[in-house]
Every structure is written in C-alpha cells, then in structure tokens.
Amino acid sequence: MKTPKLSSQQRENFRYWLALKLVPRLSVQKKLELVALYGLVKLFSDLTIIENIGLTSGQVQGFTNPNWQKIDSIIEQTLGNDAKIVTIDDANYPPLLKQIYDPPLVLFIKGNIENLVKNQLALVGSRSASIQGRETAEHFAQELAEYGAVITSGLALGIDAAAHRGALTANAPTVAVIATGIDKVYPSRHKVLVQKILTAGGTIVSEFLPGTPPKVGHFPKRNRIISGMSYGVLVIEAELKSGSLITARSALEQNREVFAVPGSIYHQNALGCHWLIKQGAKLVDQIADIVEELEFLAENSLNLSRNKEIEKESKKSCVQSLCNDPLLASVGYEITPVDIVVSRSKLPTDVVLTRLTMLELRGLVSAVPGGYLKIK
Numbered sequence: 581m582k583t584p585k586l587s588s589q590q591r592e593n594f595r596y597w598l599a600l601k602l603v604p605r606l607s608v609q610k611k612l613e614l615v616a617l618y619g620l621v622k623l624f625s626d627l628t629i630i631e632n633i634g635l636t637s638g639q640v641q642g643f644t645n646p647n648w649q650k651i652d653s654i655i656e657q658t659l660g661n662d663a664k665i666v667t668i669d670d671a672n673y674p675p676l677l678k679q680i681y682d683p684p685l686v687l688f689i690k691g692n693i694e695n696l697v698k699n700q701l702a703l704v705g706s707r708s709a710s711i712q713g714r715e716t717a718e719h720f721a722q723e724l725a726e727y728g729a730v731i732t733s734g735l736a737l738g739i740d741a742a743a744h745r746g747a748l749t750a751n752a753p754t755v756a757v758i759a760t761g762i763d764k765v766y767p768s769r770h771k772v773l774v775q776k777i778l779t780a781g782g783t784i785v786s787e788f789l790p791g792t793p794p795k796v797g798h799f800p801k802r803n804r805i806i807s808g809m810s811y812g813v814l815v816i817e818a819e820l821k822s823g824s825l826i827t828a829r830s831a832l833e834q835n836r837e838v839f840a841v842p843g844s845i846y847h848q849n850a851l852g853c854h855w856l857i858k859q860g861a862k863l864v865d866q867i868a869d870i871v872e873e874l875e876f877l878a879e880n881s882l883n884l885s886r887n888k889e890i891e892k893e894s895k896k897s898c899v900q901s902l903c904n905d906p907l908l909a910s911v912g913y914e915i916t917p918v919d920i921v922v923s924r925s926k927l928p929t930d931v932v933l934t935r936l937t938m939l940e941l942r943g944l945v946s947a948v949p950g951g952y953l954k955i956k
Contacts, residue, residue, distance in 0.1 A: 591655065594686075596620050597667040598651045601685045603642035606635070608682045612668075620669075657790035661763040664689045672696050680808040680834050684787035688762035691783040695753050699876045701729040702810040702831070703746075704803075704824045705739025706817040706849045713817035713849065714742040716841060720814065721746025721754075723867045728880035730755055732810050734802060735770055735784075739816050739824075744777060753781040757806045759798035761790040785809075803827040804834075811874050812837030814864065818852030825852050828861065837873055839864045907935045908944060908954065917951040 586594070600611050600620065618629050623643055630643045658665055666672050666687045674696045677683050689696070703721055705713060721731045721743040731747040733740040735756040747754035754777055758766065762784065765771045774784060787805060788798060803826050807813050813831040815838070818824035831838050838861040843850030857863050864870060871877040910916070910924035922932050936952055939945045945952045 586655075586659075593620075593667060593669075594655055594665050595648065595651050596624060597669075597686050598654055598665075599624060599642070599646040599648075602646065602651070604638050606639050606642075608685060611685065654789055658688055658762065661790060662690065663762045663790075664693060666693065666696065674700075674809040676700075676810065677805065677808040680804065682804070683808065684805065686787065688786045688788070688790065689783060690762055691778045692753060692781045693783070695730050695755050695781075695783040696785070696809070698730045698753075699728065700732045700755060700810040701870075701874070701877075702732045702806045702813040702827065703739070703743035703816065704733055704806065704813060704818075704827050705743075705815055706819065706822065706824065707736050707738040707740075709738035709742070709817045709849065710847070713739060713843075717742035717816045718746035718749065720816070720841075720867065722750045724814075724870065724877070725750035725752035725754070727867070727871060727877050729874075729877060732757065732806055734758070734799075734806055734823075734827075735766075735774070736823075737767060741770065741773060744773060744782075747782075748776055748780050751780070753783065755783045755785060755809070757785045757802055757809070759788070759802040760786065760794050761788050761792035762786045763790045764793065766794040799823055800826050804830040807831035807836055808834055810836060811876070812839060812870070814839040814841070814870065815853055815856060815861070816841045817843065817847075817849040818856075819848055820851050820855060822852055825856070828856055832859075838862070839870055839873075841865065905935065905939065907932065908939060911936075911939075911945050911952050911954045913954050915948055915951045915953060921952065 597620070600623070603611065614623055623629060624646065627644060630640055655665065666689055668678065668683060668685050672693050673687070701724055703717060705717060717739045725731055725747040730753055731743050732755040733743040735741070735744065735758055744754045744756060756774070756777055760766045765774050777784065785805065787801070800823070803823055807827050807830040813828055813836060815824050815828055828838050838856060840853040840856040840861040841864050842853055842857065862869060862873060907921070907925050907927070910921045918932065921936065922929050925932060936945060940947055944955065946955050
C-alpha cells in the first residue's frame, strides 16, 4: 500500500501542532491560549514571546528546539499505518470535542474520517458483562444506529464490543476510541472486530502517538474523548468503581446527557447504573427513553416513522393488487386442482404456479393436497 502524500502546507501544519503537543507539562488550555494570542507558527519562531511568558526551561526547550526528527517520524509512522492526522483546527475535528475542557490537540484516525462530524452517541459498560448485558447493548446499539446515531465506544471487552457489533448488525458505521497508538489493537483478540469496523465504514480514533502501548492512565483519558465526541452516554452494566462511571462523570462535566439501564439489585454490575440514576441519569428501559431526549434522534424518528408508513402503504397496495389478480377468480372456495386453474385462466403452467405462490404468501390462497383453496 502506498503511503499517501501530503502537501507542504499540510505537513507543516501537522509538524507545528505535534511540536505543540510535545511541549512537556503545559496544559492544553494554556497551549490553546498561546495559539489564540500569538498564532501557532509564531510560537516556534519568535523567541521573545517564549522568554516572557513564565515557562520552565523544559517548556522553553520544547518551543525553541523541537525534536523535528521525532515529529517527522510520527507523521511517517501514521501515514505508513494507513492512518490520518486530524488537528484541532481541521474542519473534520469532532465539533463537540472542541467544547470540552481539555480537547486533544491532535487525533490519529483510521477509517472514515467523516464519522467524526456526525451525530454520535456513546454506549459503554462492564468488561465482564453478563450475557444479558451484552445482548441488551447489542440490541440498543442496533436500534439507535437505525435511528441515525453513530455508536461510539472504547473497543473493550464486554459491553463496548457488543455496542460496536450492534451497530455493525444495522449495517451502520461505528467509532472506536482506543487507549493505545493507532497502530495497535487492544485487546489483541479484537483485531477481527477492528477490521469489520473499518470494512463497514467505521472509524478508529486515538490521541496517543503511534507505538504507544496500553497503560492504566491512558483509559480515563480515552474515556473523556468517548463522551466528548457524543451527545450523550448510555451505560449498560457498570460496577461502582469502573471506567464506565469515569466516562459518565466526564459526560456530566461536559454537559452531556447520561442514560443508564437498571438491573438486579443483587448484580454487582448493576450498582454503578443504579448510582448514576440516583445522581440524575435518566433510567432507560426502551429506545424511546433516549430518542425523546436527543433532538437529532427525534427528528430521525419522525423520518423513520414516515418511511415505515410508506412501506406499509406499499405493502397494502401490493396486497390489494393481488386481490384484484384475475387468477384469483380461477381458484374456488373448494379444492381447485392446478390444471383447472390453468384451464380457467388460459395462462402457462409456470406462470400460474408463480402467481399462486405469491397469492399464498399474501394469505389469499392456501396450498392443500390436490390443489389450492381460496381463503379470502
């Protein structure tokens, strides 16, 4: 596979944003504030700015002497893994993610970049989910995807994987946010799932540099992106101390909707959901509970209802046309042999058999020993 080529302008933009990302121990808020005040390129070219804003020696070094060799290597590694770089000033950067307190300056993307700007809904839960929990997640994900939501989750075992699979069942794209470099799959058993996600037009997202292995501290950072890109978070099965609750708390801090599916009071994995409901999360036991809270789903729901009505009318029209099929007059309310139907209708035998089958499927005639009966 050929490594995609970048324009000189794209490459320079990537280089400066990556250089800013690599400046050590300086908050994202401060970095964005400096960009807003002075401009991205000027931060790396005007030494007087850097010397007068109270930075540490390591931070000054990050601005005055960036490791351009490392930065170029990051770009090549990304492109070499058939991935893309999306910076915070890019039109494809997730619009909701820009609004959070600490948005990633740079995202590494595999798959369909257009999903980043579509309406997303996060679905998360326990890695050690019950069979019922996984089935519930898959069912909700499938239906929500049919309503037009892009299902976003974290590619973890249990509920996350079920959510991605539910979206795939609906032939819809799904977004997986990972806690490793874009060139790695964790857990490794999900390599096939990742390939299915990409084949179905889905997207893999990471803020970590290529080559980054899974680390405990990366997962909470990953969780804020899952909630940050989404209009709401649905939690299905979660213990009181779990990553899913971290995602839910991030969602609350980001002013997103939080939904929770209740479970048995004797089930450890239900306690986190019950706690969220007590804190004000919306109890969910059907899709309508979510649809009525999210405007884009409600609009899609109306369209879906209209389409179903059109389909229903189409089927009704089809049945009515079959009711008027002249062949139906050739079948009596007593057993009518096929050769009699052929004789009465003056049609070829193969045509008669095909149309009799259609009438039977619509419940207008019944095949019985010796022929057919009209039943309506």
